[in-house]
Amino acid sequence: MLGATGVIGRRALPALAAAGHTVSALARGPDRAVRVSSLGAEPVEVDPFDEASLVRALARHEAVVNVMTRIPPLSRAALPTAWRENDRLRQEASGSVARAARRAGVGRLVQESIGFLYADGGESWLDEDAAIEPAAQTRSAVDAERNARAFGDAVVLRFGSFYGPDSDQSAAMVAIARRGLSPLPTHPAGYVSPLWLDDTGTAVTAALAAPAGTYNVADAEPLRAGEFDAALAAAIGRPRLRAPARPLMRLAPTLRVVARSQRLSTARLREATGWAPSMPSSRDGLTELVLALEERRARSVAGAPARD
Numbered sequence: 001m002l003g004a005t006g007v008i009g010r011r012a013l014p015a016l017a018a019a020g021h022t023v024s025a026l027a028r029g030p031d032r033a034v035r036v037s038s039l040g041a042e043p044v045e046v047d048p049f050d051e052a053s054l055v056r057a058l059a060r061h062e063a064v065v066n067v068m069t070r071i072p073p074l075s076r077a078a079l080p081t082a083w084r085e086n087d088r089l090r091q092e093a094s095g096s097v098a099r100a101a102r103r104a105g106v107g108r109l110v111q112e113s114i115g116f117l118y119a120d121g122g123e124s125w126l127d128e129d130a131a132i133e134p135a136a137q138t139r140s141a142v143d144a145e146r147n148a149r150a151f152g153d154a155v156v157l158r159f160g161s162f163y164g165p166d167s168d169q170s171a172a173m174v175a176i177a178r179r180g181l182s183p184l185p186t187h188p189a190g191y192v193s194p195l196w197l198d199d200t201g202t203a204v205t206a207a208l209a210a211p212a213g214t215y216n217v218a219d220a221e222p223l224r225a226g227e228f229d230a231a232l233a234a235a236i237g238r239p240r241l242r243a244p245a246r247p248l249m250r251l252a253p254t255l256r257v258v259a260r261s262q263r264l265s266t267a268r269l270r271e272a273t274g275w276a277p278s279m280p281s282s283r284d285g286l287t288e289l290v291l292a293l294e295e296r297r298a299r300s301v302a303g304a305p306a307r308d
Contacts, residue, residue, distance in 0.1 A: 001025040008067040023042070108153050111157070115161070116141075158217065164198065188224065190260070193218040215268055220277055222263045223281070
């Protein structure tokens, strides 16, 4: 696995181990090697841009999972330069991984991608054949998908928007809501398709047995942005959230992408593998998120280590 210490990898490693898979994972540096070992994988140090090294590292592996990303924090997401490293991972490293996997005789490639590629769907359900409309910040995901498909037996997972207690974006979202504002640039009638972070791991595991192709991965019940705001307000004990900044927020290129109405259908993955999210709806997930963040804050104040 590449990207093992990221938000997806930290879920995928234990999920793969629990399913009976023996896993090795890219871990550059001793600290990451320790973390990878604690998650049940054998650490391997290799440059993801060095195809020859990757061939040696991937030899005798049945599958390779590439979930490498470097998404900038919300405070920098509007800056084009903030996406350069993420673009390089998706454009260049994904190509090196796919070519090396083919040369090493790997049988299956799983590649991370994003649901934000889809054009605004309005009220419609968006399956994997729906039109895409990549923007500057998401175009590299199209390149990563293309590299994976060139490998042959590949599964591309288009993830919905992540939320969970160890996500900086989720913590920022709750902080904005506590100030009485909606964190979403989406029109209240438009749809959002979140995904509880723990469900990324089981989706990656399911992908190993899925027929080659592209699959959406998101909650079973996408919500309208207004419904999401109401659930978030209830979770933090507010009657409602105001959204005075939405028209201004949509002016930023990054926010215009996430403002699209996206009602992702996960029927294809469910029918192919039986996968289902443990958190079917963010109506419940947002309550879990807020409780976990409050517990983490309380433990931090008390001087106890926070739990992941």
